[in-house]
Amino acid sequence: MSPEQRLQALLDGDGENEIVEFKEARRAFDFGKLGRYFSALSNEASLKGNDSAWLVFGVRDDHKVVGTHFRDNHRALQSLKKEVADKTTNRHTFTDIHDVEHPAGRVLLMEIPAAPQGIPVSWEGHYFGRDGASLGPLSLDEIERIRNQNRVCDWSAGICEGATLDDLDPEAISLARREFTTKNPRLANQINEWDDRTFLNKAKITIQGQVTRTAILLLGKQEASHFLNPATPILTWILKDRDGIEKDYEHFSCPLLVNANQAYRKIRNLKYRYIAEGSLFPEEVDQYDPFVIREPLNNAIAHQDYQLGGKITVIEFEDNRLCFSNPGSFIPGTVEKVIHSDAPESRYRNPFLAEAMVNLNMIDTIGSGIRKMFVTQKNRFFPLPEYQLDEGRVQVTITGRVLDLDYARKLAELPALSLNDIILLDRVQKRKPLSAEQIRHLKQQGLIEGRRPNLHISATVARKSGDKADYIRNRGFDDKHYRQLICEYIGQFGQAKRADIDRLLLDKLPDVLDEQQKANKIRNLLQSLKYQGLIEVEGKTWRMSKP
Template identity: 40%
Template sequence: MDLWLESKPSNSELCTVLDRLIKNWETEVVEFKEAGKDYDKNKIGQYFSAISNEANLKSLQHGWLVFGVRNKDKAIVGSEYRISKGLDALKQEISIGTTGGISFIEIYEVFPIVKGEKKRVILFQIPAATTATPTGWYDHFYGRNGESLGALSVEEIDRIRGQEKKDWSKQTIPKAKLEHLNKQAILLARENYKKKMNKSYISEEVDRMTDEQFLTKLKLIINGKITNAAMLLLGNEDYDYLFKTVPEASWRVFDSRNEVSDYEIFKIPYITLSERLFGKIRNLTYRYMPNQLTLFPTETKQYDMWILRELLNNCIAHSEYTYGGRIYLNEYEDKIILTNPGSFLPGKIEPILDPAYNPPFYRNQLLAETMVKLNMIDSQSTGIRRVFRIQKERYFPLPDYDLSNKQQVRVRVYGKILDENYSQILFKNPDFDLETVFLIDCVQKGIKIDKSAVKHLRKLKVIEGKMPNIFLSATISETIGEKTQYVKNKAFDDKYYKDLIVKYLEQYGKAKKRDIRTLLWDKLPEVMEDKQKEDKIRNLLSSMRRKNIITTDSSNKQVSSWILVSKFKQEK
């Protein structure tokens, strides 16, 4: 038995999961602990390693660590573990010590009622070890012998390391037959293939083939058997139970309060998924001014449909279907977020923006190759670059890839301009490459970039300011009518601030630090945080004291005031 939860499950759904865990779960892949107010993090890491490895050996997608349930009699006693500190940080803390930096799929808090009293139980969902790679905790591999925690045996380590990294999409479904596929989907596949090949003799050859011959040519049928890829792309939804884990996609629309206002579940065949799903999306007309050279705004749709189709089909091609999770398209008022189960194989987005990038391997090789042949995705490894390029040409923000969850990929597509300055820069500099635009996009979103990137953008004269408070340069700001904000952001020379202090002391004779603070505070750049302003004022006063311009009238810092040095007064 394996359980997979939807995102944001209700408390009643979580209570059902907890009940099933207590009654039916295998001992090696679930562990119950009372874990009152605290629990040793190192022990959590050891259990993570052990349960992850045991789940792999039992061909499960995940296992569970449960806090708030007594192991001896499985009584629900509740737990106060991290009740005030929070649980989110634990994911990152555990990933530091695990093989490949993997962490919990999710951490759920559930509140069952026991004898009229609400209890707090924590469900830690632990992913199975990656194929051929046992999960370690600080380079030690743990396992379970019944309910006992111990070292993973040499034989078990060898069993995991000896696993073949199989292409899920190429594996066949024992009971699936040609009649379990959707005839209209196969017809569409034929037409898409002929259009992609774009050669008359190939079209004629395909037209002469039977469905089985055509699918065999595409390797969707191997030795007369239906592959997972064939069933996923072309299957009849009435027979989706033939999969070990049923693939599904979900569309959800969120209102202004970020609450789900409508939703729909989509099943196979996935060759038509984008058309079915995109029929639900509100793609409104959006108006914006890309430059100051026209009196009329540009009109466009919020979303370029080629972008959404490419990203959705990427979700299809690269999902980890053994997890059993859904593909999600979450629609908000000004953005769309696509989510699919499985890690992002390149690790981060920057390498893909390099035109020379080639992926080392694909999770579902046959599926990805077939989708290229059926004109569903762009040629392999170039689609994401084209997505970024289209957004760049529209002067829209680039998509954001959230890869913080090692078992999930989230990509956000914006349906509006975030910062007009960004759009003006792109309009004025159409020759900027994608890597540069990516850095500028990071600046507009407040995402930290390294010193070399800052140096590169300074050279292009598109930013000013000191790290981490960098902003658009004066030349850009003047071009786009942002002079006022630029002046507020830009610091004056130190001499300006020092002259203000001197004039204040000449007029009033002395000043407390709070008086100097009041004098300068609103004149310091708006982009400075409060602590930075405090540091700036302290540094100015220290500098003036070292240069013998000012001093204090008492050695007691609690009561002293700043005054001008007599010598400096005479020179003035």
Template identity: 45%
Template sequence: MVHIELQELLSRLIAEWENEVVEFKQAGNDYSTDRIGSYFSALANEANLRGFESGWLVFGVNNNSRTVVGSDYREQPERLQSTKMQMAENTEPSLTFRNIFELPTENGRVVLFEIPAAPRGMPIAWKGHYYARAGESLIPLGLDKLDDIRQQTSSTDWTAQVVAQAMLSHLDEQALQKARESFARKYANRFSTTEVMNWPMNTFLDRAKLTQDGHITRTTLLLLGKQESAYLLSPHPAQMTWKLEGPERAYEHFGPPFLLSTTALYQKIRNIQLRILPDDELLAVEVSKYDQKVVLEALHNCIAHQDYNRNGRILVTELSDKLIFENEGVFFEGVPDDYVTGEKTPRRYRNPFLAQAMAELNMIDTMGYGIYSMHVGQARRYFPMPDYDLSEPDAVKMTVYGSVVDPAYSRLLIQKTDLPLEEILALDRVQKRLPLADEMIKRLRRDGLIEGRKPNLHVSASVAKVTASKVEYIRTRAQDDDYYCKLITDYLQKFGSASRDEIDKLLMGKLSDVLDSDQKKKKVANLLTKLRRSGIIRNNGSRSQPRWAMAK
């Protein structure tokens, strides 16, 4: 938003503050994150109940006079944005701010936190507690409001329906064991594994959002049911099918429990090692044809977003160079491109009860990061980006590539490890001969990444081609970020702490020679930021003179 729009938004929020989805605070730099989380839960729940898309928490406005007084809360941009991660880590289901805006005014700085409404049927908790508003007071979410939210989908969400004939004996013991283990890993900072394993079965299933007051739901049977219990879901086929097409043909059907059978289906896929670049041109890079995380993410998304009322199955077709995933139902909110950058959070879900249960078992997240993570996973392996086909009116097809489309594209990704995702996405469109915005064409051409005239653009051969010897190639080839991060943490564990100069000396000689000095320093800064945001390291010094140490 531009300054004028933010000013208008603030004026409107001040005028409409009585609707219980806006909270003003004169917050200082030390304002409690726990308090913010409690308001996040309350405002998300109230926005849901009142039919608003968002609630607002506003810092820098006096709550009594409704006048701007200014706030110095987290004035450093990185610290302010890190609040998003803190919300995502401690809300159930995981949710975070849609936007955080800063508005400078003549009376001081105002910070506006936009809180998305709780998804239909899914109340939001902060550290296990549900909150609401009563006038200007923050209170526990009452049973009446809790039921109002949870019952929003009871008549429309196919996956939330209770199966009257189903009993605990219809559930698979191995799937139940894995479900407990997954839940325990997700909440390791709250419950010990022993405690989770010792909960009575009904207690665990309710806490994992798989049952309703002890009653088995269709979600329970989909994720944990025995294969022979699938008849309880009839006439809806709870089934995934793997199909091999090409010189050899084969197929196999997979039923519940989906918590286990997704891995079984993945193991049918021919996931060989590929040498994606020829030896006579440069030293070959070996990668697996498909990344397990990418494949399971795609498969789990199919399960979570399938329109089960259409009585169809999930289909995975394996071709010689790609996998095609198909599920019933249109893309539910927005289009796939909205989620590529990881910035959009869906407000609605076709199967909210199932989505919440899958999130509790670490099968998916509910933040909209799935598509983003698949794209990043493909880029890290130098492969083309996934493609979505929405041409069929009631189905979604997604293609995951298991081969190189344009060798120049893959070579460029190997050499240039700091390319932003938006440029990688644009280069992917170039190699697939898809249209590209004029502004992006100018940007890629300016950086020497593409050649040719529109519409006959191609990835620049002069950048992608490596003419050096194999020894020189090894020097130019970058390692994964995990390798560099491991060097940093090993150093800190051995020596206790390190200055930025010491970290630079540790990494500069190991970074790709393709990078110049400034690019190497920027790369080191990005690695340190990544480790800090992940809670692995912390800065015990100042911003200008950092002193890095392990966080734990």
């Protein structure tokens, strides 16, 4: 198809979409914006299975050709390819730029190749995509979909050519046997009879005696880490003071089954003493529950993207925070999705490695690890884990102290609060934004006060403070009381319209109900009295039923 035919096909099409963009660009166009469109269109072409996408200058959104003078010098136009390549992933650039003379004016038809399989295209380090014709950041899920396009095999299951069982650490193999026995007690007698080759095959660490990347990563001698190049099996612990100044550090490499435990021991798990609060709080606890250290640490090992060549870091801050970070996107997409589904993920970045770590008692696949971290922190009245999912990394921050005393009191006084409500309260104490609906939900339950953005957690709870009036307003009365009020009103005045009943009851219903819920409750009360034969409706007027 000639450039002229291609242009006409685009003009005759349905208009702008994920892989077609029209711009007037009569004389100039911002170069940075052009680059963002290039990234977005290239990525979307890859996601849709198309060979290319099109950026067209000199055409309005309504398909009318208006012409463009953008880089009407041939040399300047051709230099655009290099300028774009200088700022994109792997110097990705236009397949071709066609200068088309249309009767209504000059049109530039820029053909953008789809992102290479497995490699999303970034512009100045950022990935862009499109929702319909709208430009925006490429979602983590879409980035992962592109990266997975060429993953016909699992990196962690790859065989390390030239490696033998002699490249594995005897101490690590011994520990692996103990952990595998702990995980599979019914096989204890058999495990003792297996030689190393049999054991490693059974534990799914090697494949038919061949040494895998997983085997080197978890059990390999430090000098055997070169088998994983260019991946870097490094776990770094860093201690920083309250000002963020580095005070100490240590690097840990293979075998990570052993050395992850060494990194765990570097973390100073000091005692935390609660402010005296009667019997609400325990007197003294460890700053960090062992589970909330091991879970993000082992998850980082299991789920990082080793092909990116980064490393795992564990930063310990002297202001009672731990920060775990590893390369790779968060495959589930959002933490909220993981918590609410509370189920195993359907896919893993390193399935062979993940299964081996399950067999060695390092992680589990029941999908409850993150949720358990949240519940553990909640039970200690500490802030919830905070996830930062951007720039191709997963970062988890654990706080080992009470951040907001009112938040801690709330959790102690209301142990039945749902995890969803606790997550919202945690956002309040961390000064994170909430939607109007979330704010309304928390206020209806009396959990927060103030106005956006100056929201704060309520300092008291009615049942604890003795504020019985507020408690009754939130709890309300039973339905029998409301039905009696309706009957007394109609009996005294002979009739009542719905507006009369609303004025009678609205301020008496629980404050935790929103307007729609109150309206529904009044309707249900009236219908209940009608079914009991106590009142009847004529048009829009309620009367006592005739005897």
